[in-house]
Amino acid sequence: MKRQAPELIPGTKLTGKWHGQTYRVIKKLGQGATGTVFLVESERGPLALKIGHENPSITSEVNVLQRFSKVQDVKLGPSLIETDDLKIGDESFAFYTMEYIRGAPFFSHINKYGKEWGSIFIVQLLGDLDRLHQASWVFGDLKPDNLLITSSPPRVRWFDVGGTTLMGRSIKEYTEFFDRGYWGLGDRKAEPSYDLFSVAMVMINIAYPHRFEKGQAEGLEILTERIEAHTWLRPYRKVLRTALLGRYTDAQLMKKDMMEIISETDSKKRFSSSTKNRMKQGKQFKKTEGKRGNVWDAMLAASFIILASVLYWVGQLM
Amino acid sequence: MSVATLRQILLITDGCSNHGEDPSMVASLAHEEGITVNVIGILDQGSMSQEGEREVEQIALAGGGISQVVYTKQLAQTVQMVTRQAMTQTLQGVVNKELQGILGEQSEWEDLPPDQRGEVLEVVDDLGESVQLELFILVDTSASMKTKLQSVQEALRDLSISLQSREGGNLFTLSGFPGKRKEIDQLLNWTPKLDSLTNVFRKMTPSGVTPTGPALKAALNQMTKRKQRRQLLSESSGGEDVEEASS
Numbered sequence: 326m327k328r329q330a331p332e333l334i335p336g337t338k339l340t341g342k343w344h345g346q347t348y349r350v351i352k353k354l355g356q357g358a359t360g361t362v363f364l365v366e367s368e369r370g371p372l373a374l375k376i377g378h379e380n381p382s383i384t385s386e387v388n389v390l391q392r393f394s395k396v397q398d399v400k401l402g403p404s405l406i407e408t409d410d411l412k413i414g415d416e417s418f419a420f421y422t423m424e425y426i427r428g429a430p431f432f433s434h435i436n437k438y439g440k441e442w443g444s445i446f447i448v449q450l451l452g453d454l455d456r457l458h459q460a461s462w463v464f465g466d467l468k469p470d471n472l473l474i475t476s477s478p479p480r481v482r483w484f485d486v487g488g489t490t491l492m493g494r495s496i497k498e499y500t501e502f503f504d505r506g507y508w509g510l511g512d513r514k515a516e517p518s519y520d521l522f523s524v525a526m527v528m529i530n531i532a533y534p535h536r537f538e539k540g541q542a543e544g545l546e547i548l549t550e551r552i553e554a555h556t557w558l559r560p561y562r563k564v565l566r567t568a569l570l571g572r573y574t575d576a577q578l579m580k581k582d583m584m585e586i587i588s589e590t591d592s593k594k595r596f597s598s599s600t601k602n603r604m605k606q607g608k609q610f611k612k613t614e615g616k617r618g619n620v621w622d623a624m625l626a627a628s629f630i631i632l633a634s635v636l637y638w639v640g641q642l643m
Numbered sequence: 644m645s646v647a648t649l650r651q652i653l654l655i656t657d658g659c660s661n662h663g664e665d666p667s668m669v670a671s672l673a674h675e676e677g678i679t680v681n682v683i684g685i686l687d688q689g690s691m692s693q694e695g696e697r698e699v700e701q702i703a704l705a706g707g708g709i710s711q712v713v714y715t716k717q718l719a720q721t722v723q724m725v726t727r728q729a730m731t732q733t734l735q736g737v738v739n740k741e742l743q744g745i746l747g748e749q750s751e752w753e754d755l756p757p758d759q760r761g762e763v764l765e766v767v768d769d770l771g772e773s774v775q776l777e778l779f780i781l782v783d784t785s786a787s788m789k790t791k792l793q794s795v796q797e798a799l800r801d802l803s804i805s806l807q808s809r810e811g812g813n814l815f816t817l818s819g820f821p822g823k824r825k826e827i828d829q830l831l832n833w834t835p836k837l838d839s840l841t842n843v844f845r846k847m848t849p850s851g852v853t854p855t856g857p858a859l860k861a862a863l864n865q866m867t868k869r870k871q872r873r874q875l876l877s878e879s880s881g882g883e884d885v886e887e888a889s890s
Contacts, residue, residue, distance in 0.1 A: 343756055380753055381735065381764060388761045408757035417753065419760075494772050495808035497727055501720060506804040513808040 330361045330376045331413055341409030342417070346525060346612060348374060358498065359386065359487055364425060376420040383408075383419040386487045392462075393486065402486040420430065426482055428473035435531060438479075440557050443531040444587050446474070446481040451580035453483070454520050458576055461492045465513035467523035467529060468503045490515040502526060502536045508544030511571050518571040521579055524634055525568035532558045545569065560590050646776045648775040649730055650870075651724070654702065654863050655795055659695040660855030662821075666698065669859040670706030671685035676867055680706025680859070683721060685742050685791050686714050699727050704854075707733070715794040719801040726778070726802060727771070734770045738763060773811045777869075779862045781827065784819035786849040796840050803837035816865075819847050821860035827861045833869075 333339065333350045340347045348365040355362045360377035377383035390405035402422040411418045435443055450472070457464060466488030473484040488498035496513040505511035505522040512521070529548065530536060532555045539547055552558045552565055564582045573579045617632075646693045652673060670680040684699040686693050691699075691712055692833050703710030709729045713721045739751050742763070782788070782795055799817070806813045814833050817840075820826035830843050 381731065381767075384757070384760045384764045385768065387757070388765060391761065410757065419753075419757065421757075493807065493810070494768075497724075498803075506801060506808075507719070513805050 328378050328416075329409070330378045331418060333363055333376070334524065339411055341407070341420075342412050343409050344407060346407060346422075348372070348422070349418075350374075355484075357485055359383065360420075362485075365422070365461065367422070369406070371425045372404065372422045373413065373425045374420055374422045376411065376418050376601075380419040381488070387421050389486055389489045390421070393489070401457055402483040402489075424473065425475055426484065428475040428482060428484075431469035431472040431474060431481070432534065434474040434479065440531055442479065443528065443557075444561075444583065445479070446472075448580055448583050448587070449481045449523075449526055450524060450527075451576045451583065452620070453481075454524070455576035455580065457489075458492070458517045459521070463490050463492055463496070463517065464488065464520050464523075465490045465496045465515065466498045466500060466503070467520055467527065469527060470502050492516060502530065505569075505571065508539060508548065508569075510544055510569060514529070517576060518568075518574055521568045521573045521576060522571060524576075524579065525565045528558065528561065528565060560586055648777055648779045649733055650779075650866060651677060651708070651726065651729060652680045652706070652779045652781060652859065652866070653726065654680065654682045654720075654781045654783075654855070654859065655685060656682070656699070656853070656855060657695075657788050657791060658783070658785075658853055659692060659698050660853050662854035664860070666856040666859050667701040667705040669863060670702045670708075670857050673863045673866075674705065674707040675860070676697050676863065678706075678863065678866055679708045679733055681725050682706075682710040683725060684710070684712035684716070685718060685788075685795070686712065688714070688791060694740035700734050702859075707736075710863070715791050716803075719798040722798040723802045723805040727805070730774070730776065731767060734774070736766045737770075761783050769811055772809050775812045775814075776806060777814045777866070778806075778816075779866055780815060780817045781862050782817065782819050782830075782844075783853060783855070784844060784847040784849065785821065785853045786851055789849055792844040796844065799837050807836065814834035817843065818858075818862065819844065820861075821850050821852055821854050823830075823848060825861065826854060826857040829889055849868045849885055 333353075335350050335352050337350045338347055339350070346367060351364040351366055351371070353361060354364050354373060359379070359382040360375050362373055362375045363373055365374045375383070375386070377386075387405065387408050390402065393402055393405075403426055406422040406424065408419070410422040411420055428474075431446070435446075443453050454464060464483075464486070471483065471485040471488075473482045474480070475482050488496070490496055492515050494515050496515055496519060499506075499513065501507040502524040503526040504513070505519060506513045509524065511519070529551060533551065537551070548569055549566070552562050558565065559611075563581070564579060564586065567573055567582075568579055673680050680697045680702060684696060690696075696712055699710045709725045709732065710723055711721050727790060735752070742750055742752055752760055755763065780799065782792075784792070788795075803813075803815070813835055814835045815831070815837050816829065816836070817831035817837075818829045820827040828847070830846065831837075833839070836840040847878040
């Protein structure tokens with residue numbers, strides 16, 4: 326069962342069995358549960374190539390990507406280019422090529438520019454999810470690892486859509502921390518509220534980059550405790566709770582509530598010009614938030630004004 | 644295609660059998676009966692003996708199923724993954740046979756061009772969602788498993804969540820081995836849900852021997868008897884037919 330996708334060394338040239346296209350491996354981009362993604366050079370320029378451990382899982386992903394492209398009036402995930410097999414000896418490995426999205430990992434952007442960006446990305450994400458849900462799909466394995474941030478303007482994009490499931494079916498691919506079944510807060514039926522639970526967990530993950538386990542207590546209890554203990558999460562407590570309990574049936578509603586809180590907290594901060602307060606809070610919560618210089622704090626405060634305008638434009642564009 | 648019900652035995656153990664017949668022989672027998680045997684080897688820490696690991700692999704191989712050796716922490720996710728993958732694998736086997744009927748002996752779905760493969764897989768996925776599943780869970784409750792039973796209990800609850808999220812119906816039964824007087828002791832009779840598991844393992848008396856082979860055989864016997872009984876019943880009255888009408 327444990328067949329592994331071949332490790333393709335940079336410089337390797339490979340040719341597809343069916344379509345005869347040749348690709349030159351540039352570097353490895355990442356590794357997922359179902360296979361490995363490489364950056365390759367082709368006739369069409371740079372592409373991302375995913376080669377699978379098991380052929381059926383690659384075929385399922387291709388199915389998803391194909392259906393995706395049909396609803397893609399707005400770009401949700403990378404578009405599929407070609408599917409083929411790579412023959413190595415007797416073995417045949419299914420692979421597909423897709424558009425190469427140049428972007429930074431979700432957390433590297435947040436670590437560099439601050440958690441406040443997290444809220445913006447969540448709002449963008451909710452807009453995308455809404456469109457996906459309208460097309461009768463559920464993302465499934467939603468987590469920062471499956472997201473990318475493209476730059477100028479910063480925008481969240483879906484990187485790995487392998488877990489996307491037709492609404493009404495059961496979710497097969499998930500990551501425990503982001504899965505409501507793991508926290509005892511629902512089943513694994515593909516429905517909008519499943520994704521919205523994961524969105525809430527992505528926010529919690531932004532506050533707690535190392536994640537945490539459920540332990541012995543009730544799932545909701547632990548999550549509530551963690552939300553209350555974190556300054557960045559606390560303003561969103563109501564939205565988070567509603568999402569965790571599966572009471573949002575529509576991404577649009579959660580997005581609206583998020584936007585309201587962001588604009589409220591943002592204007593409060595500006596009106597009271599509470600940079601000092603923030604710094605105090607920063608010290609108080611050093612344990613949970615980790616060390617951060619005062620200069621950094623000041624820079625963040627300054628970026629709120631820019632953020633406010635970004636938000637305005639996000640609102641206009643959605 | 645007639646795949647109304649998939650039947651599986653899920654064996655959870657932490658070591659090598661040391662009593663009775665060869666478990667992989669029994670697993671081969673089960674496979675012949677159309678029952679898939681999946682095996683999960685479970686560890687607290689360190690690694691399993693080479694012998695144990697080999698046996699886990701061999702039983703699943705003979706039983707047409709999937710095996711995995713994991714730490715207690717990953718047990719929940721592994722149990723559901725192995726069960727789902729084995730279901731898909733069985734269904735793929737059925738679909739492959741159909742394809743060979745159409746395309747000739749040599750063909751498997753992987754020989755199709757990538758574009759057509761998708762459609763075949765779509766059929767497999769559909770079946771996996773709607774098919775009825777009968778799952779016999781067989782847990783090793785010998786002395787060394789004592790510390791791991793809490794995780795097993797949790798993993799089974801988790802498995803139930805996953806399987807109940809499908810459209811098709813499920814029936815589970817749970818037994819532990821070695822039993823007090825027999826090969827296995829039933830801990831939970833056939834039920835559509837696995838949520839009443841608290842303290843289910845408390846009745847077990849830890850023992851030093853691990854008679855995996857005889858336990859598998861007892862599980863297999865129960866499953867085949869059940870099938871025969873059902874066939875008899877449905878022949879005479881059409882009565883206890885477990886197939887759920889899923890649209």
